[in-house]
Amino acid sequence: MNSQVDTERAQDLERRLRAYEELEGRAHWPGALKATDVIALAVLTLVMVVGAYVLGGQP
Amino acid sequence: MSRAREQEFRLAAERGDTPLLPGERVWGFWGYAYANSALAVATWVFLIGGATxxxxxxxxxxxxxxxxxxIGVVLAASSTCLPxxxxxxxxxxxxxxxxxxNGSRLVYILSVVILTMGWLAVLGLMCGRALDNLETLVQHSEPDAGDWLVTAGALLAIVLAALVAMRGPDMIRRLSAVIAPSLILIMLALMYFISRRYSFGELLAMPPLQPPFENPHVNFMIAVEINIAAGFSWWPYIGNLSRLCSNQRTAFWPNLVGIFGAASLGESVSLFAATTLGSSDPTAWMRLAGGMTFGVIALSFLALANLTGMVNILYTAVIGLRQLAGERLRSLGWGVLIGLFCIIPVVIVLLAPGIYDGFFIFLVWTSALNSALAGIGIADYFFLRKQRLNLRHLYAEQSGSPLRFCKGFNPIALLALVAGFAIYVVVFNPQTLAHTDFFTFATASLPSCLLAGLVHYGLTRLLATRLGWGGYPKGNESTIEAAGLRVQD
Structure with a gap:
């Protein structure tokens, strides 16, 4: 830490880290993936894999 | 803090020096979906469809x-885009x-530097082939894959890509903006020419070009493996795109529009083109599909699109390399660094031009690495850290951080990586296509991803918490406490 720029850079990093720590401390993280997203993704993947195999994957 | 300084730090955050705050991120759902689709619809979809x-x-x-x-996109995106x-x-x-x-530097070299060098050679050779096919069209001669023009074209493309990358991001953005729409037009034209010759039923009944095994199920599983590799091949790149998205959901779902949906459509068109025109080489389709005028335009665009793709990946890889490199490498000039980076692709073009025709071998080798990396990422972020990171550890001096592990390397994660890579090659050898029966129903990427994740999870639970490595939660300790996540006063 040897110059004004370094000090300000460290302050900027600190500001960013604190912003995320505050978000982490809240009960709800805005825009986070929810259980419904995970279920929808699992169902979509399963339908794609099984559907594609049944319709075209078998020789 | 002055406004100019704030701008400077914001730019540094955009480049990856510090975390981007939610309010600073530029992409919503559709913005990322478009960028993601533009990335997906590049000349590699032609190659992957042709290989299939x-x-x-x-x-x-x-x-x-x-x-x-x-499979590839969901696993790659889960391990990178979500965190x-x-x-x-x-x-x-x-x-x-x-x-x-230091371990993350090693992973960068393995997954980005080597991958980018390989892609530069492949796309450069595709430029060379496009020039060769142009000459064939114009002079009505026979195409020759071993022609000097292919090598010269490939070398010229690498040199041009390096020169454009040296000019910086503005030129890259301008080139990229026209390429994706042009390639979509080429694909539509290809489909038009194909549909004039064949009915949809005839198209679907076409045989494969060169099936290596008598058992069609084995051939099908190799085709699946190539496409899992295509999905996983986004692993080194999509994390850095998703951090520009407004939130976690926006960072994840558009991947299914772009690098899954758009890429799958492009690959399907390429598959039709390859089977109807009898060649897996996209440059040959442009010559054969629609006559002289279409051929000249399409081949010219194809060469330009390859060049743009090369510039994009070269620029991104060298930016990342500077970010992770030590002071000595960072002090080298930008142009020198780009020039040095291009030496190995030039050597590959000169000594191993066969990488273009055996492109899928190169792609599948990368999956042996990327699938294991995705497995480790999922095990670590979701199951060991329960989706909570202490960012202070990531940005702290190495000597004072639990993330110093052993001299900057986490031996457990590296062992897991080796285990994942090894099981992949045992189950399916990308070089020889030799495989076990297990491969014919489980693929090779999925066992590799699973084993790497299990080894990382098991050994971390067993050893890392005792050795004080990584700041992982112990037993019933809450993840928020283990990560030291309490807002400081």
Missing amino acids: ALFVGPLQGIAAIIIGNI CGKYGVEQFTFLRSMFGV
């Missing part, structure tokens, strides 16, 4: 494209949490 046609006909090929890409989209951190800075500071 070697093993299976169009009906099985479309199934392989859908199955392979959805990077949540915290706005640069992907290889995030990887310090599982590999250590």
Whole structure:
């Protein structure tokens, strides 16, 4: 830490880290993936894999 | 703090030096979906679709494209986009949490530097082939893959890509903006020419080009594996794109529109083109599909599109290399660094031009690495850290951080990586296509991803918490406490 720029850079990093720590401390993280997203993704993947195999994957 | 300084720090955050705050991120759902689709619809979809046609006909090929890409994209995006989209951190800075500071540098070299060098050679050779096919069209001669023009064209493309990359991002953005729409037009034109000659039923019934095994199920599984590899091949890149998205959901779902949906469509068109025109080489389709005028325009665009793709990946890889490199490498001039980076692709073009025709071998080798990396990422972020990171550890001096592991390397994650890679090659050898029976129903990427994740999870639970490595929660300790996540006063 040897110059004004370094000090300000460290302050900027600190500001960013604190912003995320505050978000982490809240009960709800805005825009986070929810259980419904995970279920929808699992169902979509399963339908794609099984559907594609049944319709075209078998020789 | 002055306004100019704030701007400077914001730019530094955009480049990955610090985490991007949610309010600073530029992409919503559709913005990222467009960027993601533009990335997906590049000349590599032609190559992947063409490679799929070697093993299976169009009906099985479309199934392989859908199955392979959805598996690869979902696993690659889960292990990178979700953490990077949540915290706005640069992907290889995030990887310090599982590999250590030096370990993440090693992973960068393995996954980005080597991959980019290979792609530069492949896309350069595709430029060379496009020039050779142009000459064939104009002079009505026979194409010659071993022609000096192919090598010279490839070398010229690498030199041009390096020169454009030296000019910086503005030129790259301008070139990229016209390429994706042009390639979509080429694909539509290809489909038009194909549909004039064949009915849809005839198209679906076309045979594969060069199936290597008598058992069609084995050929189908190799086609699936190639497409899983295509999905996983986004692993080194998408984390850094998703950190620019407004939130975690926006960072994840558009991947299914772009690098799954758009890529699958492009690969399917390429599959039809390859099987109907009898070649897996996209430059040959442009010559054969629609006559002289279409051929000249399409081949010219194809060469330009390759050049743009090369510039994009070269620029991104060298930016990342500077980010992770030590002071000595960082002090080298930008142009010198780009020039040095291009030496190995030039050597590959000169000594191993066969990489273009055996492109899928190169792609599948990368999957042996990327699938294991995805497995480790999922095990670490979701199961060991329960989706909570201490960003202070990521940005702290190595000596004072639990992420120093062992001299900056996490031996557990590296061992897991080796285990994942090894099981892949045992189950399916990309070089020889030799495989076990297990491969014919489980693929090679999935066992590799699973084993790497299990080894990382098991050994971390067993050893890392006792050794004080990584700041992982112990037993019933809450993840928020283990990560030291309490807002400081």
